[in-house]
Amino acid sequence: xxxxxxxxxxxxxxxxxxxxxxxxxxxxxxxxxxxxxxxxxxxxxxxxxxxxxxxxxxxxxxxxxxxxxxxxxxxxxxxxxxxxxxxxxxxxxxxxxxxxxxxxxxxxxxxxxxxxxxxxxxxxxxxxxxxxxxxxxxxxxxxxxxxxxxxxxxxxxxxxxxxxxxxxxxxxxxxxxxxxxxxxxxxxxxxxxxxxxxxxxxxxxxxxxxxxxxxxxxxxxxxxxxxxxxxxxxxxxxxxxxxxxxxxxxxxxxxxxxxxxxxxxxxxxxxxxxxxxxxxxxx
Numbered sequence: 001x002x003x004x005x006x007x008x009x010x011x012x013x014x015x016x017x018x019x020x021x022x023x024x025x026x027x028x029x030x031x032x033x034x035x036x037x038x039x040x041x042x043x044x045x046x047x048x049x050x051x052x053x054x055x056x057x058x059x060x061x062x063x064x065x066x067x068x069x070x071x072x073x074x075x076x077x078x079x080x081x082x083x084x085x086x087x088x089x090x091x092x093x094x095x096x097x098x099x100x101x102x103x104x105x106x107x108x109x110x111x112x113x114x115x116x117x118x119x120x121x122x123x124x125x126x127x128x129x130x131x132x133x134x135x136x137x138x139x140x141x142x143x144x145x146x147x148x149x150x151x152x153x154x155x156x157x158x159x160x161x162x163x164x165x166x167x168x169x170x171x172x173x174x175x176x177x178x179x180x181x182x183x184x185x186x187x188x189x190x191x192x193x194x195x196x197x198x199x200x201x202x203x204x205x206x207x208x209x210x211x212x213x214x215x216x217x218x219x220x221x222x223x224x225x226x227x228x229x230x231x232x233x234x235x236x237x238x239x240x241x242x243x244x245x246x247x248x249x250x251x252x253x254x255x256x257x258x259x260x261x262x263x264x265x266x267x268x269x270x271x272x273x274x275x276x277x278x279x280x281x282x283x
Contacts (some may be wrong), residue, residue, distance in 0.1 A: 003030070003078040005102045007095060009114015012086040012217070013192030015046045022083075023049040029081035031073055033058035033066070033096055036085050043083075058082065062095045071101040086217075087116050092136045092162055117161050117191055117219050123159075124198050125186035125221035132158040138171060145171070149178040150244045154262075156204045156224040164181060165189075165214045172207035175222060184223040190216035233263060238270050238275035 006025055009015045026032060026044055030053045034040035037057050044051055058066050065199075074080055074194045082098060089095030102109050122129045133155060136146045152159055163171050168187070175185070181204030189197045195216065199206060203222070238259060245255035256274060260267040 001077055002105070002107045003074045003076070003080060005074055005098065005107055006079065006081045006112060007089045007099070007109070008081055008083050008112040009088045009116065010083050010086055011044060011192070011195070012115045012117050012120065013190065015043065017115045018047060019112050019194060022114065023047045023199070025081050025112055026051050028079065029053045030072065030078040030256045031056060031080045033070055033080060033082045033098075035059045035083070039085055040083060046203075050174050053079075053081075058094055060094060063097055067097045067101050070098055071105055071107070071129060073176045074102055074107040087118075088114060091116065091118065091134070109179050115192065115249060116186075117162070120191050121186070121188040121219035121221050122158065122160060124188055124191075126200055127158050127184060127221055127223045129158060131156075131224075132160060134160045135228045137164075140167070142174070145174060146178065147247060149174060150247055153178055153244050154225050154241060156226075157223040161220045161222070163218045163220055165216060165218055168192050168214050168220075169210035169217055171220070172203055172210050174222075176203040176207050179222065179225070183225075185260060186221045187214075188219040188221065189214060191219065192218075196205070205238070235266075235273035235276050238263075238273035239266075243277075 006029065008022050008025055009019060010022070026047070030049065032040065032051050032053055032055045034055060034057060036059065037055055040055065056066065057097055058070070070080055081172065082095055084093040084095070090099060099109055118134050122132060130250050135152065138161060175183070182202045185203050185206055186198055186200045187206055187210065199209060241259045242252065242255045245258060246252055250258065252274070256270045258269055260270045
């Protein structure tokens with residue numbers, strides 16, 4: 001018989017948020033794969049539990065090599081518990097490869113649901129939560145980051161990002177330039193911890209605030225684009241939408257047709273807007 005892979009959520013701040021089943025799984029697993037074994041031992045101590053199985057590291061640096069080892073153990077009948085430093089495995093953390101390997105080998109996969117910075121930030125943001133997109137961490141390089149933001153510029157669902165406190169101000173400025181400085185957003189810092197803070201406001205104001213320096217674990221929630229009727233969009237906005245599609249790989253003719261259809265205006269109007277923007281840029 002094959003074993004079972006258990007994905008377990010861990011606290012994102014307050015250890016009291018640990019799901020009750022986590023302690024039982026820690027005590028009963030044959031193997032505990034942890035992103036950071038030192039943090040795991042501190043968590044186990046706080047939960048007053050001692051893992052009886054073998055504890056191994058499973059992080060970005062050894063994920064590819066260790067996946068095969070853990071998959072073999074699962075296929076041989078072991079119960080493997082996977083935990084990361086905080087939150088649910090696989091969500092911007094190690095886990096996807098092991099889940100994929102377990103599924104491919106016909107091994108059962110289950111979860112111990114736990115805290116999630118994504119859902120916690122969404123709930124606290126004050127922004128619409130009926131539909132949302134999780135974008136994880138943006139690329140560090142400015143050009144790649146800008147391209148990713150342009151892809152999301154017209155997304156109408158609420159957007160959720162993780163970000164380093166060192167890059168927060170730069171990222172918020174880039175968001176303000178791409179999405180518009182008046183786009184509503186929320187910066188959620190140190191969720192469930194002693195110095196928890198949720199700062200809400202338009203992107204340009206949040207960027208100015210972050211320029212003074214921010215510490216802690218950061219989740220950024222950004223309101224989706226508000227769709228306006230084509231007649232309400234000026235030429236610059238129509239041209240910008242075409243440019244976003246071109247930068248994402250569409251040909252100009254196709255991009256113009258797509259924008260015209262999206263906002264229900266004649267293709268000629270969009271074409272004229274693009275031509276006018278090029279003329280203005282050259283002038």
